[in-house]
Amino acid sequence: MSSEPTGRHSAAAPAGFQVYDTTLRDGAQGEGMALTVADKLAIARHLDDLGVGFIEGGWPGALPKDTEFFRRARTELTLRNAVLVAFGATRKPESRVEADPQVLALLEAETPAVCLVAKSHVRHVSEALRTSLDENLAMIRDTVAFFRREGRRVFLDAEHFFDGYAADPQYAVECVRVAAESGAEVVVLCDTNGGMLPPRIADVVHEVAERTGVPLGIHCHDDTGCAVANTLAAVDAGVVQVQGVVNGYGERCGNANLITVVANLELKMGRRVLPPGRLAELGRVSHAIAEVANQPPRANQPYVGLSAFAHKAGLHASAIKVSPDLYQHIDPALVGNDMRMLVSEMAGRASVELKSRQLGFDLSGQRDAVSRIVERVKNLEARGFMFEAADASFELLLREELDGVPTRFFDLESWRVIVERRADGEVVSEATVKVVVKGERIVATAEGNGPVNALDRALRQALERLYPQLAELELVDYKVRILDGSHGTGAVTRVLIETSDGETEWTTIGVDGNVISASWQALDDAYMYGLLRQHAGSGDPAAQGVSTAGPRTR
Numbered sequence: 001m002s003s004e005p006t007g008r009h010s011a012a013a014p015a016g017f018q019v020y021d022t023t024l025r026d027g028a029q030g031e032g033m034a035l036t037v038a039d040k041l042a043i044a045r046h047l048d049d050l051g052v053g054f055i056e057g058g059w060p061g062a063l064p065k066d067t068e069f070f071r072r073a074r075t076e077l078t079l080r081n082a083v084l085v086a087f088g089a090t091r092k093p094e095s096r097v098e099a100d101p102q103v104l105a106l107l108e109a110e111t112p113a114v115c116l117v118a119k120s121h122v123r124h125v126s127e128a129l130r131t132s133l134d135e136n137l138a139m140i141r142d143t144v145a146f147f148r149r150e151g152r153r154v155f156l157d158a159e160h161f162f163d164g165y166a167a168d169p170q171y172a173v174e175c176v177r178v179a180a181e182s183g184a185e186v187v188v189l190c191d192t193n194g195g196m197l198p199p200r201i202a203d204v205v206h207e208v209a210e211r212t213g214v215p216l217g218i219h220c221h222d223d224t225g226c227a228v229a230n231t232l233a234a235v236d237a238g239v240v241q242v243q244g245v246v247n248g249y250g251e252r253c254g255n256a257n258l259i260t261v262v263a264n265l266e267l268k269m270g271r272r273v274l275p276p277g278r279l280a281e282l283g284r285v286s287h288a289i290a291e292v293a294n295q296p297p298r299a300n301q302p303y304v305g306l307s308a309f310a311h312k313a314g315l316h317a318s319a320i321k322v323s324p325d326l327y328q329h330i331d332p333a334l335v336g337n338d339m340r341m342l343v344s345e346m347a348g349r350a351s352v353e354l355k356s357r358q359l360g361f362d363l364s365g366q367r368d369a370v371s372r373i374v375e376r377v378k379n380l381e382a383r384g385f386m387f388e389a390a391d392a393s394f395e396l397l398l399r400e401e402l403d404g405v406p407t408r409f410f411d412l413e414s415w416r417v418i419v420e421r422r423a424d425g426e427v428v429s430e431a432t433v434k435v436v437v438k439g440e441r442i443v444a445t446a447e448g449n450g451p452v453n454a455l456d457r458a459l460r461q462a463l464e465r466l467y468p469q470l471a472e473l474e475l476v477d478y479k480v481r482i483l484d485g486s487h488g489t490g491a492v493t494r495v496l497i498e499t500s501d502g503e504t505e506w507t508t509i510g511v512d513g514n515v516i517s518a519s520w521q522a523l524d525d526a527y528m529y530g531l532l533r534q535h536a537g538s539g540d541p542a543a544q545g546v547s548t549a550g551p552r553t554r
């Protein structure tokens, strides 16, 4: 039986070093990952766009979804940079390779390359495969040779190689040799249980390379938290292929994070492993794949996380003001990230100045205002505020200190909320707000499915005639956290509200002993900031911070 690989995939071997992605196969083995065929196709496109050399798409024949992925890939996936690889196992013991259904399913995936997982640890051969050491070598030989005869490029993943090498180095090396002699292009040494540390990986890779002369690859799991370090140690020791998974997804603690590996190779080890210009796409691709995989992005992920270049400590900010590289190991733009200043209780004058600059305010020469802002932030944070999560509330505070009056498009006279349980069991909230808008006193009442929803509706109703553009604003997220709740009394509530005008989102904060009062503060800031954005550049005096300069609620 023969089945030619489709011509839609590039079959050219990349010269030199190989970046091999297994997000769609080993990454999919991570807890909580459940990729549809459409997800897999979308991720493959992102990976190709990034410029990896190989994309391991899954295990056809084992998972119907993966069989379907390879079927659809033939017509729906045009790869510009990567070679598509199908993964599978060596033939079953005591069987003919040509008659092994799993092997045939792998062939029928019609990919230019296959990757075969094989045992290389004597205990795994005898206890898991329950066969002889010689038969395992024959399984490797037969299966690799079969795919070579069929015109496929072959990689071999030597499972549990490092543990196997400790148990019986002779046999582990023999597996590598047999695979290469049978036609495997690269034999990938796998730290399947993820228990290794970098010096051991480096020693073993050195020894195996010297004993065999075979081109080697590396595949590490992160059970010691060293998967990336282990991968880089293997590169130093001479491997020609790195396998990894975007964002480090994968079985148990995950695989070597390919994003981190690639950034380190390019920026720290001087290896050009991506096509020119693609390194700056790392952040975008990492986030896009997290989105498709429905995994929350990890803020502290090296290089590409939201916090990777976020600076909170005042001392750091004061040095960064002189030169960002004093507290940054690279220019974040190299990997598509940005420097962010966080204003918090740890801020000093420099943090406030830099943050304000990012928001479009030049505070140089305004020493007193900066000092007042630092002091207010510290005092408010001591009460439970958290400005690093609420840029819009910080900007309102900043404007208030600079203008000498708060930004007010309306002034609050009072609000009131009633929660009523009706005879039929329905619970309804009703809110009344009394505000002064452009000199006019307005009283509005509205119902809602909860007290904050009712308050929001009543405020909207009160404002919408004089500010009709408020209809564009939408509250998209509402988060509540009880602070010091374990102490019972004395707890305060922190509320964060995220608002969108369809173009931008902003977050505002409120803190109070009463959850509705905290919510009102965040709501008040949310509308105030939204109106400010809408009036910016309009020439409307309201944009200047208008109104009657009534007191802010904090």
Ligand SMILES: CC(=O)SCCNC(=O)CCNC(=O)[C@H](O)C(C)(C)COP(=O)(O)OP(=O)(O)OC[C@H]1O[C@@H](n2cnc3c(N)ncnc32)[C@H](O)[C@@H]1OP(=O)(O)O
Residues within 6 Å of the ligand: 059, 061, 062, 063, 089, 090, 091, 092, 093, 117, 118, 119, 128, 129, 130, 159, 192
């Ligand atoms: C280290 C890795 O991550 S390798 C990738 C692992 N990924 C997966 O396992 C996900 C996909 N797996 C599956 O869908 C299933 O496990 C299948 C279809 C592969 C096999 O399913 P089943 O036939 O029901 O067998 P089961 O999963 O219980 O056991 C695996 C079989 O493969 C055999 N096997 C294990 N490794 C190899 C190998 N390298 N070469 C050949 N056979 C192997 C085992 O000895 C066992 O054989 P047995 O059924 O005769 O006992």
Ligand SMILES: CC(=O)C(=O)O
Residues within 6 Å of the ligand: 026, 117, 157, 158, 159, 160, 190, 191, 192, 193, 219, 221
């Ligand atoms: C092959 C593989 O995924 C491993 O050994 O971890």
